[in-house]
Amino acid sequence: MSTCEIPKLTSLEIVEGKSVLPKGWKAELSQPATLDLGPAVLELIRRSTSRLPQDVIEALVARRNAEAEGSRGANTLDTMLENVVLADEHVAPLCQDTGNVIFWVRHPFGVSQRRLKAQIRDAVAEATKRSWLRPNCVAALSGKNPGNNLDPFGETHPVIHFEEWERPGIEIQIMQKGGGCENVGAQYRLPDAALGAGRDLKGVRKCIIDAVVKAQGQGCSPGILGVCIGGDRVVSYERSKELLLRKLTQTNSDPALAKFESDLVADLNSLGIGPMGYGGKTTVLGLFVEELWRHPASFFVSISYMCWSSRRMTLQVEPTGAAVFE
Amino acid sequence: MIHLSTPITETAIRALKVGDEILLSGKVILSRDIGHKFMVEQKPEWLKPILEDAVIYHCGPVVAKNPDGTWCFVSSGPTTSIREEPYQAEVLETYRVRGVIGKGGMGKKTSGGLQKVGACYFHATGGAGALLAERVKRVVDVKMLEEFGSPEAFWIIEVEDFPLVVTMDSHGGSLHDEVLATSQARAQALMS
Ligand code: SF4
Numbered sequence A: 001m002s003t004c005e006i007p008k009l010t011s012l013e014i015v016e017g018k019s020v021l022p023k024g025w026k027a028e029l030s031q032p033a034t035l036d037l038g039p040a041v042l043e044l045i046r047r048s049t050s051r052l053p054q055d056v057i058e059a060l061v062a063r064r065n066a067e068a069e070g071s072r073g074a075n076t077l078d079t080m081l082e083n084v085v086l087a088d089e090h091v092a093p094l095c096q097d098t099g100n101v102i103f104w105v106r107h108p109f110g111v112s113q114r115r116l117k118a119q120i121r122d123a124v125a126e127a128t129k130r131s132w133l134r135p136n137c138v139a140a141l142s143g144k145n146p147g148n149n150l151d152p153f154g155e156t157h158p159v160i161h162f163e164e165w166e167r168p169g170i171e172i173q174i175m176q177k178g179g180g181c182e183n184v185g186a187q188y189r190l191p192d193a194a195l196g197a198g199r200d201l202k203g204v205r206k207c208i209i210d211a212v213v214k215a216q217g218q219g220c221s222p223g224i225l226g227v228c229i230g231g232d233r234v235v236s237y238e239r240s241k242e243l244l245l246r247k248l249t250q251t252n253s254d255p256a257l258a259k260f261e262s263d264l265v266a267d268l269n270s271l272g273i274g275p276m277g278y279g280g281k282t283t284v285l286g287l288f289v290e291e292l293w294r295h296p297a298s299f300f301v302s303i304s305y306m307c308w309s310s311r312r313m314t315l316q317v318e319p320t321g322a323a324v325f326e
Numbered sequence B: 001m002i003h004l005s006t007p008i009t010e011t012a013i014r015a016l017k018v019g020d021e022i023l024l025s026g027k028v029i030l031s032r033d034i035g036h037k038f039m040v041e042q043k044p045e046w047l048k049p050i051l052e053d054a055v056i057y058h059c060g061p062v063v064a065k066n067p068d069g070t071w072c073f074v075s076s077g078p079t080t081s082i083r084e085e086p087y088q089a090e091v092l093e094t095y096r097v098r099g100v101i102g103k104g105g106m107g108k109k110t111s112g113g114l115q116k117v118g119a120c121y122f123h124a125t126g127g128a129g130a131l132l133a134e135r136v137k138r139v140v141d142v143k144m145l146e147e148f149g150s151p152e153a154f155w156i157i158e159v160e161d162f163p164l165v166v167t168m169d170s171h172g173g174s175l176h177d178e179v180l181a182t183s184q185a186r187a188q189a190l191m192s
Helices: A012-017 A038-050 A054-066 A072-090 A113-129 A179-183 A201-215 A233-245 A255-268 B010-014 B033-042 B045-051 B082-095 B108-117 B129-134 B175-191
Strands: A100-107 A159-164 A170-177 A186-189 A223-229 A284-291 A300-306 A311-317 A323-325 B002-005 B021-030 B055-057 B062-065 B071-075 B099-102 B120-124 B136-143 B154-168
Touching: A038 A072, A038 A113, A038 A170, A038 A311, A038 A323, A054 A072, A054 A284, A072 B129, A072 B154, A100 A113, A100 A233, A113 A159, A170 A233, A179 A300, A186 A201, A186 A233, A201 A223, A201 A255, A201 A284, A201 A300, A201 B175, A223 A233, A233 A284, A233 A300, A233 A311, A255 A284, B021 B099, B033 B082, B045 B082, B045 B136, B045 B154, B071 B129, B071 B136, B082 B099, B082 B108, B108 B120, B108 B154, B129 B136, B154 B175
Parallel strands: A100 A159, A223 A284, B002 B021, B021 B055, B055 B099, B099 B120
Antiparallel strands: A100 A170, A170 A311, A186 A300, A223 A300, A311 A323, B021 B154, B062 B071, B120 B154, B136 B154
């Protein structure tokens, strides 16, 4: 095989056929007191845990074809792509580390966050029962595992971010963020004397190169980087992670940052770390940078690293109540 | 691609070097944090025949129970190995294990153990949980399931054509060290 083709996942009809939602399911958006999005969230988890987004698959294929034929890099990317097809076929988790499960919910005025939160938590517990999620939530010190992915206080797992918006529909985005890649994230404070990094894009670039070299293959490279410049420590980190929801095909709306991203991706891929750190031309699949306002005394660069198994998916509950997954 | 089957002889393992790509078939035993601590602190006799000339796999699988009571691996990729660094060399020596599968590589102490016993560190593709589960042909047995819980139990499995890369060999070589050195040098050049 000299080049590899984009693998075909099962057709949407088959996916719909396996859906946990009954055909023609609709949310009762007009009845916020009884609105139940639980089943749709369960379906969202089912898809996200087993179907890698198309843009990520295409990026893996493009990088596979850029690696030398028969090299470890090419073979490793082949293994990853084979895995993508199997997970989809069997509705099995792409990776046994099904991650920290994070949700972003945007809803109109009048929707109860308290109720939505309970429904999301129930869906997470049900998905765990069905082996779509591994029980990944443990007590910090004792390591005690409740077995259902729910922290008993309803605070840390699953993570749920809520926002009210002006549109009539509801949007729920999910991300499954693996532990290995979470561990190689990093936050820098500029200026950084050791790196020789000042408070400008050149300094930011040094931080990113440094973080990727430190990560090696540990975050299951090729990775995708979300980088937030500015903000306070918390918002900066949070936004760097939210950036990982972006599609790899979407370019930055700021032309200077767009160029910075594509130039730096090429530089990072010249580091020779390669897929899984075995060496090769593919160390990252993409880089998303965002600039935030900051306190004059602080200049943070926060980097979230997403593994190649970038599991994310969006559920749109349209004003009609119909559920659309993308 | 080199085909390797358990039981593995010392000669076969000593012939392997860093960078070799392997398809492993045969007996593999899953163990991670609790299991490694247990192996070193308790040194149970019953584990010896199970582990000799076999391969340990750092993995916390997603498993499902079939209606007939047997087990099936749903997703089973590698977990980070470095957490077993305090125990691995002693485990290798005590149980004469011929290899360890994991991800991320291990440290100097383990490298010493690999050299002494004649064993390799095999790297599996992180995130390839579904594919690696497909290559598990049979769940032979499980030990300490009640005591350790499913992700930590000693699952004894039979695999076929498990795709691996030798990243630490029995001669002190480490692909991780090599890649780290080249990438650091390149980073220096990019930053200057
Ligand atoms: S970092 Fe690796 S092991 Fe962890 S979720 Fe991602 S692909 Fe899986």
